[in-house]
Amino acid sequence: MPEAAGPLSRYTVLDLTRVRSGPTCVRQLADYGAKVIKIEMPPALDEGDPMGGPREGSDFQNLHRNKRGLTLNLKSPEGVALLKKLAETADVVVENFRPDVKTRLGIDYESLAKVNPRLVYASISGFGQDGPYAARPGFDQIAQGMGGLMSITGLPGQGPVRVGIPVADLCAGIFASQGIMIALLEREVSGKGQWVQSSLLQAQAFMLDFQASRWLMEGQVAKQAGNNHPTSIPTGVFQTSDGYMNIAASGNRIWERCAKALGRDDLLADQRFKTNGGRSQHRDALNAAIEETTRSNTTAHWVNALNEAGVPCGPIYRIDEMFADPQVKHLGIATTLDDGKRSATYVGQPIALSRTPARIVSHPPELGEHTDEILRELGYSQAEINDLRARQVV
Template sequence: MQEPSGPLKGLRVLDLTRVLAGPTCTQMLGDLGAEVFKIERPEAGDDTRGFAPPFVPKTKESAYFVGVNRNKKSVTLDIAKPEGQAIIHRMLEHCDILVENFKVGALAKYGLGWEQLKAKHPRLIYCSITGFGQTGPYAPRPGYDALIQAMGGVMSLTGEPNGTPQKVGVPVADLFAGLYGCIGILAAVNHRNATGEGQQIDIGMLDTHVAWLANQGMNYLATGENPPRLGNQHPNIAPYQEYPTKDGYIILAVGNDPTFERFCKANGLEHLLADERFATNPKRVQNRQLVTDTLTPVMKSKTTAEWIEALEALKIGCGPINTLEQVFADPHVQARNMVLELPHATGETVTVIANPVKLSATPPDYRSPPPVLGQHTEEVLGGLLGLPATEIAVLRERGIL
């Protein structure tokens, strides 16, 4: 494993997370240069190691696990046993940040809760990521992505108008919670740099989900009316949706009135500009079905490629609806280096999605692939803690490691 580089170089993270929200947070920290020690259950490891198929080709590693666990050192440790807890306490003497996503109160049973650690480790930054946060009536409940999408309102906004509520096709509740957790940690690091004080960061998935309701949440607060499901249409802009073309579909994004005027004049639709139902964006939003019905036959007159060429020349927002095969083959995605290959402990090469944060002076650091289970146990316990090989062997025999 290469030495860390990046803006967080020198920071050490004790990673007590699994599945997606927590590992998303800690991978981001690792990409930015922090040294991350991922604590996993002996033999079983992170649950997502078993979230398969698919596996990464020629390995026994699930694609799910590999996607959010690079730049981490895997240490197997049973924290339910006193010996495992003692090792965690020793590791904390060398770590700056602890990230966990256990149920509320679970780590306190092992003497590893925030209230138990803060006096002994006053500089510790302790980030808890749970379904519903550390307080409130739902705090004891487990949190799952689909559950949070349902309770957080986004499912009521997603889907066709006459269809059933739909969740987003990727686990956005988990991902946003992890990213908000990372933001909170970076703020806490800055605070500690100024004051020397650590603190707890309380991330609830439902909280973060409510926060990113964004314009739709504000639409409700402004009107008291639940926004309806609109399929692929925009609640505040029209036309801004998918349209059928001669050979497929395209997204047409007309963001303002001058853009709509250019669209109309280029496509023989000048008469619409004199129709008050089309004259301004608020009117088009009020008459969105009329706008859709009027433009649909126009959009069907050309192929997707013909529309993209014509609309880009007019500086009108547009784009194809890509499959993932088309996404990863897209020349822009490739030019932005959004896919990378890492040598894996199995001897194979694993292909992963890159970090999207482009930093001019301290870019993301891809120094190690996702680890195999327990790959770094001896290295960390021997090197960081100075445990002799004989003691490590005894711990392994007793099932602690």
């Protein structure tokens, strides 16, 4: 496997994660060069990733690039002992078991910190490591519902609607990776590791952002607003002659530029729309008037006209159209790796670093692909490795 030289290349990460939130966390580290060892059950004991789809599928492949693969039976004492041997020199362990599982296996933070006090140990769960819901199984859509997101998503009166991506899973993983990097920075001062925790429920509650603060500070419970922004008006979806577009024209100055670019000076003269408060009160009438105009021409026409006037707007793409957009291509979010054996295109990182950017240097490992290599690095002989395989320890 090529070395993923990068800002995190001095760190070794033991990846015990499955499904999505945990692999998302580890991917953030792997793409910036961390030496990741993905640990899975031996082939005869492996039950597959229940939500990750087939190993050769696009979902699994996109989550597990830039890793080496090791099989290890953590239900056996020898397997646990081998993990502790790996942990002696590792920097980070990431897991997303149910909270009680790691303790039962003897691979919890306290157990591994005894063999390496500098270890940063990250746990991602559905609801937290303790508390009344700690033992419950976590699932993205459950967190979306309990975290308040589904109550404000969708059209007014439609009933709860899930978001089209596993946003709680993804954010919990990203926040955990941020916590890991904070802990690694702090370790440079204290010399000590610590336990980093994140959960789907916490991540989803945090992601409510201004909607959460509206309740906490003002006592306002947000409702479904559909495609209309709850506070910036007019902001929403408008039909054109060949599709739909977004327009965001909040504030008096941008609203004036928008109306002029649409050729609707009459809307500026309308007393109902003179102020932000008035535009909010008469939102439906204003949106209908705007859409009466936007339906007279194409999305491309209005996107060009409004952008020239300095009004935030844009087309509403399907996913294939998004990747075909020239700006998206310029940003390089779709990253192709051709190592001479296979070629695949992955979703790249959204963070640009001028000297040490993220790199995708290897395709996801086959199950246990690097087991022998990693064990030899630990000092095992081939005979010892063969014996471990025969007894399904690895």
